[in-house]
Amino acid sequence: MLPKDKSGTTSSKSITSKETIKDSAKNSTEPVESISIQFVKGVGPGLGVVFRNREIHTVKDLLFFFPRTYEDRSQMGSISDLQEGVKATLQVKVLGQRQISIQKLGRNLLEVRCTDDTGILSLKWFHSLRGMEKKFVPGASFSVTGKVKFYMGKPEMVHPEIIWGLALESGPEVEAQFDVGRIVPIYIEIEGVPTRTLRKVLWEALEKYGDRVTEDLPPYLLSRRELPLLAQAVEELHFPPERFAADLSILAQQRSPAHLRLIYGEFFKFEYLMLRKRLNLERVKAPVLELAGLLVPHVEMREDMALKILQLPFELTHGQIHALDDICKDFSSGYPMNRLVQGDVGSGKTAVAFLSAAYLMAGGGQVALMAPTEILAEQHLRNVPKLLGKKINTALLTGKSTSSERQNLQARLLSGEALFVIGTHALLEDSVVFSNLVYVIIDEQHRFGVEQRKILRDKGLKVLKNSDRVLPHSLILTATPIPRTLALTAFGDMQVTAIRDLPPGRSPIMTHVIREKSQRIHAYGQIKSQIKEGRQAYFIYPLINQSEAEGFTQLKSAVAEASRLAEEIFPEFSIGLLHGQMSSQEKEQIMGKFQSGEVQILVSTTVVEVGVDVPNATVMVIEHAERFGLSQLHQLRGRVGRGKFQSYCFLFSAHRENARLEVLAESNDGFKIAEADLEIRGPGEFLGTRQAGSLSFKIGDLVRDQEWLIQARDDAMEILAQ
Numbered sequence: 142m143l144p145k146d147k148s149g150t151t152s153s154k155s156i157t158s159k160e161t162i163k164d165s166a167k168n169s170t171e172p173v174e175s176i177s178i179q180f181v182k183g184v185g186p187g188l189g190v191v192f193r194n195r196e197i198h199t200v201k202d203l204l205f206f207f208p209r210t211y212e213d214r215s216q217m218g219s220i221s222d223l224q225e226g227v228k229a230t231l232q233v234k235v236l237g238q239r240q241i242s243i244q245k246l247g248r249n250l251l252e253v254r255c256t257d258d259t260g261i262l263s264l265k266w267f268h269s270l271r272g273m274e275k276k277f278v279p280g281a282s283f284s285v286t287g288k289v290k291f292y293m294g295k296p297e298m299v300h301p302e303i304i305w306g307l308a309l310e311s312g313p314e315v316e317a318q319f320d321v322g323r324i325v326p327i328y329i330e331i332e333g334v335p336t337r338t339l340r341k342v343l344w345e346a347l348e349k350y351g352d353r354v355t356e357d358l359p360p361y362l363l364s365r366r367e368l369p370l371l372a373q374a375v376e377e378l379h380f381p382p383e384r385f386a387a388d389l390s391i392l393a394q395q396r397s398p399a400h401l402r403l404i405y406g407e408f409f410k411f412e413y414l415m416l417r418k419r420l421n422l423e424r425v426k427a428p429v430l431e432l433a434g435l436l437v438p439h440v441e442m443r444e445d446m447a448l449k450i451l452q453l454p455f456e457l458t459h460g461q462i463h464a465l466d467d468i469c470k471d472f473s474s475g476y477p478m479n480r481l482v483q484g485d486v487g488s489g490k491t492a493v494a495f496l497s498a499a500y501l502m503a504g505g506g507q508v509a510l511m512a513p514t515e516i517l518a519e520q521h522l523r524n525v526p527k528l529l530g531k532k533i534n535t536a537l538l539t540g541k542s543t544s545s546e547r548q549n550l551q552a553r554l555l556s557g558e559a560l561f562v563i564g565t566h567a568l569l570e571d572s573v574v575f576s577n578l579v580y581v582i583i584d585e586q587h588r589f590g591v592e593q594r595k596i597l598r599d600k601g602l603k604v605l606k607n608s609d610r611v612l613p614h615s616l617i618l619t620a621t622p623i624p625r626t627l628a629l630t631a632f633g634d635m636q637v638t639a640i641r642d643l644p645p646g647r648s649p650i651m652t653h654v655i656r657e658k659s660q661r662i663h664a665y666g667q668i669k670s671q672i673k674e675g676r677q678a679y680f681i682y683p684l685i686n687q688s689e690a691e692g693f694t695q696l697k698s699a700v701a702e703a704s705r706l707a708e709e710i711f712p713e714f715s716i717g718l719l720h721g722q723m724s725s726q727e728k729e730q731i732m733g734k735f736q737s738g739e740v741q742i743l744v745s746t747t748v749v750e751v752g753v754d755v756p757n758a759t760v761m762v763i764e765h766a767e768r769f770g771l772s773q774l775h776q777l778r779g780r781v782g783r784g785k786f787q788s789y790c791f792l793f794s795a796h797r798e799n800a801r802l803e804v805l806a807e808s809n810d811g812f813k814i815a816e817a818d819l820e821i822r823g824p825g826e827f828l829g830t831r832q833a834g835s836l837s838f839k840i841g842d843l844v845r846d847q848e849w850l851i852q853a854r855d856d857a858m859e860i861l862a863q
Contacts, residue, residue, distance in 0.1 A: 173201040173353050182345040183338075191332045200350045203343065207378050207403075207839065208326035211392045214286060215323050215383050220260035223289045223296045230286040230321055233257045238277040243267075253277045255285070263297040276305070284321045302337060319344040324381045324389070343379050351376050358406055362856050366405060367398075374402035395840060401849065404841040408853035411838075415633030416854075416861050419479070426611045427477040453528065457492070460484065460640035464493045467638045471614065472500070478614035481632050483623050484640030485811035486779025487647060490618045491521070493640070494582050495528050497616065502533065502559045506579030510563045511597055513588035515539045515725050516732060520754060521563045521584070538564035538573065541725040547572070569596050577601075581615045620779065621772045622811040624819050626847045629854055641812065649809045650782040652790040654766070654802045664762075664791045665710055671760050672714055672741050676786060678760035680706065680744045681777055683768050685720045695795075697764050703744040711742060719745040747773065749780055756784030766792035767799045771818035774802075775811050820844045 176199060178184050178192050197203050214230040223229055233255040241250040251269040255262050264285060266273070287301025304320045319325065319340055328339040354372040363370065369377070377399035381392055391397050395404070457465075464482050471478035484490045498508040512518040522537050536550050550573075553560055557576045562568065578601030583594055594617070601613035617635065628637045655664050668678055684698040703718040717731045717740035728748075734740040736755050743749070743758075747769075761781045766774060774792065782788035792802050804817045843850065 171353070172355055173204060173350050174199050176200040176350065178203050181342060181349065183342045188334065188338075188342070191334055195331055200346055201354070203346050204351070204354060204375050204379075205839065206328070206339075206343075209329050210327045211324050211381065211385075211389060212286070212327060213386045213389050214321045214325050215386045217284075217321075220257050220262045220296060222259075223262070225289060225291050228286065228288045230284060231257055231262070232282070232284055233262060234283075235277045235279050235281045236261065237279055238274055240274060260296070263292075263295065264301055265297060265299050267300070281305075286321070319380065323383060324386055324392070326379050347376055347379060358409060359860070362409075363402070365856075366401075366852060368402040368405060369398050371402065371406065374399040378403065395842075395845075400840060403839070404846050405849050405853055407838045407841045408846070408850045409857055411630060412633060412850075412854040413857040413861070415630070416857055418634040420861060425477055426605075426609050427475060427614055453492070455644065458489060458640070458642045458644055460642045461489045461493050464490075464638045464640055465496060467636070468493070468497045468616065469500070471636070472497075477612040478616065479635050480615070481617045481619065481623075481628070481635045481637045482640065483619045483621070483628070483637065485622055485643065486620050486776060487783055488620075488640040488643055490620065490640060491524065491584075492528060494584070494616055494618060495525060498561055498580060498582065499529050499533060501580045501614070502561060504579075505557075505559050505577065507554065507557075507559065507575050507577045508561045508580040508582065509568055509575070509578060509597060509600070510561070510582040510584060511568050511589070512563065512565060512584045514748070515541065515565055516728060516748070516753060517584065518563050518565050519729065524754075525561060525563075533561055534559060535561045535563065538562060538567045539725070540565060540567050542567065566593070569593060573600070575600050579613050581613050583615070583617045585619060620776060620811075622815040624812075624816045624843075626843045626850050627819060629850060630843060633854075639812075646785060647782060648787050650761075650778055650788045650790050652778065652792065652806045652809075654792045654794060654799075654806050656794055656797055661793065664793075667789065668760050668762070668791075669711065671789070672711075675757070676759040677735065677738065677740075677755065677757050678742045678762065679749060679758060679777075679780055680742060680762045680764070681749070682744070682746060682764050685722055685746055696768075699744050699746050702764070706742065706744065714741040715739065716742045716744060719743055719748060721746060721748050747777065749777070753780055754783055755780070757786075759784070759786050759788040761788070761790040762793065763791070764793045765795075766802055767794045767796045770822055771801060771804060771814050772811075774805055775814045778805070779811075 178197060178200060179189055181200060181203065184192065192198070192203065195206075197206055212228065212230075216230075217232050218229040220231065220233070234257075236254045236256055238251065238253040241252060243250050248267070249269070251266040251274055253264040255264065262285075264287075284304040285298065285301045286304075287298030289296055289298060291297070302320075320337065326336075326340055326343070328336045328343075330336055331339075352372060354375050356371050358371070368374075377397065381397065381399070385392050385397060392400075468478065468480065471480060482490050482493060494510065498510070502508055510518075510521060512521060518537060518539055522535060525533055525535050536553065538547065538550055542550075550562070554562070554573070554575050567573070581594075581598050581601065583589055583597070594615070598613060598615055603611040605611060617632075622639070623632070653660075653664070655661050672678060680699075680702065682697055682699040682702055684696050686698045686700040699718060699720050703716055707716045717735055719728060719731050719735075723731075731740065731743070732753070735743045735758075738757060758781050761778050763769065763774060763777055769777070778790045781790065790805075792805065794802060801817065801821055804814060808814060841849070
């Protein structure tokens with residue numbers, strides 16, 4: 142691949158040596174992914190080790206090590222036009238140089254005075270290489286690039302980048318072609334290797350092997366999206382054409398055609414693999430459940446299921462009906478359902494899960510619901526008869542289940558009894574064996590890894606005589622609304638249903654960010670008023686006790702604050718303490734007292750984040766709110782506002798500048814909050830490492846590049862459909 146001149150067109154002169162041409166011919170049939178980096182000019186043993194430590198083993202790895210930013214060095218500046226703090230590239234010649242001894246540092250300062258006939262510029266090095274000063278002889282010409290600062294009114298550059306032997310009027314020399322006179326790439330310095338060395342190595346790699354970057358996408362898709370070929374895109378990412386000098390922000394913001402080609406390619410390959418995974422799952426069988434009669438608006442289901450719905454103590458929302466509609470269609474497809482139902486706190490996802498479970502159990506099937514905590518599992522067990530009546534057979538399995546309870550449950554499962562088993566991670570144990578598992582429900586999916594979900598689902602795997610594999614249906618629930626782009630990637634192998642509406646009668650939670658001491662005192666007054674009216678309150682802290690506070694001595698802990706609140710702030714009220722280090726029996730006891738109203742204020746860690754339902758609680762106080770993600774704060778806030786009373790959330794924060802907390806104060810819409818949270822934290826933190834480990838895109842950004850993600854998904858789906 143020939144180098145490009147300043148106009149962006151291919152130069153007629155190749156800088157390739159005879160030796161390079163010989164090597165190139167010898168390796169002419171090898172693709173870049175199979176050529177070791179040791180064949181790139183300039184990569185000796187030392188640099189080779191540095192690259193391999195960064196997982197750069199082949200020429201392809203090297204070519205896909207992209208710049209972090211760019212500098213426009215296409216135009217030479219002049220000393221007379223230099224500005225404070227602005228980077229500039231100049232063509233200068235040496236007037237003189239001197240070394241100044243700095244006794245404090247035990248080294249010499251090298252200062253070089255130079256000129257371009259418009260003024261005088263000082264160049265300084267505090268860490269000059271031995272013998273470096275010998276190059277700066279009076280009259281020597283070179284190019285210099287660096288950030289300008291003024292010292293006593295005179296311009297200078299400290300540790301600038303030097304390119305020797307450059308004389309623009311006589312034509313650029315080899316090394317100058319990639320260092321000045323064009324837009325140049327700036328790379329992350331790895332293990333002390335300067336960006337100029339990386340630039341030189343990448344130039345050599347592109348010159349010798351750039352035309353062997355093979356296209357990995359169908360040409361008609363690139364034409365449809367008006368994108369360049371991969372080889373051209375890779376070259377332009379490293380050494381962009383001069384046309385971008387007019388607006389360097391296009392490169393900085395990664396919106397050039399070359400950047401968009403890489404972004405689209407990353408998204409397309411990821412979506413193709415995820416969608417193919419879903420198609421492979423659809424080749425597996427599942428029990429076909431016949432539907433009869435339109436008994437609920439938009440939902441076809443069996444009569445026994447319709448009776449369950451008619452007996453509900455509330456009316457289903459449109460979102461719940463839509464979710465049940467999607468689920469019932471999956472049940473009748475003959476393929477295993479793999480559906481994610483996401484909805485805001487209090488949107489009624491649990492009711493949807495229970496109703497669909499009753500639907501399958503009416504046919505004699507067994508259902509397993511896995512929850513992340515014992516508190517939530519026990520709460521689900523109590524809610525089943527409230528929603529479905531007492532005729533549904535239920536069982537509980539948690540870490541605290543006794544040996545006899547486990548043996549009894551196992552006997553019931555092996556007998557084929559239609560049973561709704563609710564449990565925690567204990568359901569994953571090898572000793573738990575189902576005889577007719579037809580439905581798996583995972584509550585709060587972000588608390589479980591992909592493998593854990595697969596283990597539970599595989600407990601229902603059957604291989605028929607004709608070798609067909611049959612898997613149970615799977616429903617995944619999350620109360621953390623997931624932005625669409627993230628759902629398409631992290632959960633691309635699932636169908637997604639969103640419940641966006643809330644049950645009627647729910648009032649928005651009034652949320653206040655509390656920063657000043659006077660505001661805190663006022664908030665305490667409001668909380669006292671609520672409790673005196675018969676309501677209850679949560680106080681949430683990031684730590685259990687001070688022993689956890691290594692390096693965070695200013696953080697308050699639940700244990701210490703429970704005592705302080707009881708003695709100094711709310712002595713007239715009953716205060717309980719809940720945290721993850723308590724035994725199951727202690728947690729169950731304190732939650733029982735809070736649910737019954739015996740405890741008026743519950744001081745806790747985030748153990749109450751998921752699923753705890755106390756309709757009488759109307760106040761949520763979160764201390765050190767700035768330490769939590771927006772979605773987690775929204776989850777905690779969702780523990781109140783579950784009854785008929787107006788509810789309040791107070792976000793206590795000592796940080797005066799934390800605009801993201803205002804997002805929570807301004808909105809109760811979990812989907813809007815999730816979008817903001819994703820933009821602030823990125824997918825890795827938003828989902829947690831177990832969920833986001835496969836979302837490591839080199840260039841693509843799920844927030845910034847949503848449009849390209851959707852286009853890539855549509856194109857991948859089209860190809861798979863064909």
